Amino acid sequence: HAADAFRTDLMTITRFVLNEQSKHPESRGDFSILLSHIVLGCKFVCAAVNKAGLAKLIGLAGETNVQGEEQKKLDVLSNEVFVKALVSSGRTCILVSEEDEDAIIVEPSKRGKYCVVFDPLDGSSNIDCGVSIGTIFGIYMIKDGGEPSLEDVLQPGKNMLAAGYCMYGSSCTLVLSTGSGVNGFTLDPSLGEFILTHPDIKIPKKGKIYSVNEGNAKNWDGPTAKYVEKCKFPTDGSSAKSLRYIGSMVADVHRTLLYGGVFLYPADKKSPNGKLRVLYEVFPMSFLMEQAGGQSFTGKERSLDLVPKKIHERSPIFLGSYDDVEEIKALYAAEE
Numbered sequence: 001h002a003a004d005a006f007r008t009d010l011m012t013i014t015r016f017v018l019n020e021q022s023k024h025p026e027s028r029g030d031f032s033i034l035l036s037h038i039v040l041g042c043k044f045v046c047a048a049v050n051k052a053g054l055a056k057l058i059g060l061a062g063e064t065n066v067q068g069e070e071q072k073k074l075d076v077l078s079n080e081v082f083v084k085a086l087v088s089s090g091r092t093c094i095l096v097s098e099e100d101e102d103a104i105i106v107e108p109s110k111r112g113k114y115c116v117v118f119d120p121l122d123g124s125s126n127i128d129c130g131v132s133i134g135t136i137f138g139i140y141m142i143k144d145g146g147e148p149s150l151e152d153v154l155q156p157g158k159n160m161l162a163a164g165y166c167m168y169g170s171s172c173t174l175v176l177s178t179g180s181g182v183n184g185f186t187l188d189p190s191l192g193e194f195i196l197t198h199p200d201i202k203i204p205k206k207g208k209i210y211s212v213n214e215g216n217a218k219n220w221d222g223p224t225a226k227y228v229e230k231c232k233f234p235t236d237g238s239s240a241k242s243l244r245y246i247g248s249m250v251a252d253v254h255r256t257l258l259y260g261g262v263f264l265y266p267a268d269k270k271s272p273n274g275k276l277r278v279l280y281e282v283f284p285m286s287f288l289m290e291q292a293g294g295q296s297f298t299g300k301e302r303s304l305d306l307v308p309k310k311i312h313e314r315s316p317i318f319l320g321s322y323d324d325v326e327e328i329k330a331l332y333a334a335e336e
């Protein structure tokens with residue numbers, strides 16, 4: 001009947017998080033307030049990305065960030081939006097953004113107990129050609145009630161309370177974990193609400209896809225080269241894997257989460273720590289992968305066990321289906 005056309009039990013991300021948080025009465029809604037401000041930032045960036053071509057948001061901003069990358073206009077705009085949204089939430093005390101060289105200490109009158117690390121716009125090289133891009137974030141609790149300091153964000157990823165990403169693609173999808181599983185929400189533009197569309201995401205135990213920038217092959221170390229060779233020329237009679245590489249981590253990880261398989265950004269001779277940043281790329285994606293039944297490995301250890309020394313530190317990363325990452329771990333172990 002008519003009501004079927006309109007789901008009336010709308011599970012919005014706000015309602016979902018409130019339900020989750022009811023399991024943590026001590027949070028007194030602070031986390032839900034923080035999340036609602038992150039969601040606001042995602043809605044804003046989604047609108048800006050969709051209008052980018054029309055709103056002259058394409059192209060360079062004429063600045064270079066601490067990573068030595070030329071900042072795009074959308075990099076700068078989304079960074080400003082998230083910093084303002086997070087500070088105005090009154091629930092954060094220190095922020096780390098890919099686009100800011102130093103950590104941002106929130107002014108005392110607006111401080112809360114959460115520390116947020118984020119990549120405001122991931123996949124910037126894909127902005128000008130309209131390929132999916134995203135935002136990645138991770139949330140820690142301040143270590144002790146004192147003055148916020150770098151100690152509060154130089155924590156291992158396993159200490160994160162929550163992590164997520166928003167992917168700006170054919171639809172705007174927000175994937176979130178607060179430590180008890182992974183759930184996906186899709187923005188309904190007519191409501192301006194993120195609606196639960198992917199409840200309790202679990203990554204397949206094994207996949208048929210590998211995702212890596214083959215252009216770096218000449219600089220890979222032994223185990224990575226061996227693993228990729230195995231994907232292309234399996235020796236156990238299984239069929240070769242497909243290669244899918246979008247070049248936006250959010251899109252490559254989202255596909256890996258839903259379809260299975262493995263995403264690699266390995267170390268190479270030129271960049272011994274790989275390219276991806278520990279705090280706001282490796283940790284949040286590794287947190288989500290583990291929560292979805294997959295795993296994440298740095299080539300040396302479980303990614304979430306890493307203790308970062310610097311806020312823009314990089315690490316190699318191998319993440320995805322549990323069994324696929326086990327094969328990579330075995331190749332690195334054999335190398336030791």
Ligand code: AHG
Nearest residue numbers: 119121122123124125213247248249
């Ligand atoms: P960002 O745009 O936030 O700097 O991140 C880009 C990253 C990541 O999104 C992607 O996986 C990786 O760069 C792709 O790097 P290559 O172009 O070297 O493959």
Ligand code: MN
Nearest residue numbers: 067069098124
């Ligand atoms: Mn960048």
Ligand code: MN
Nearest residue numbers: 119122123281
């Ligand atoms: Mn990024």
Ligand code: MN
Nearest residue numbers: 098119121122
């Ligand atoms: Mn970025």
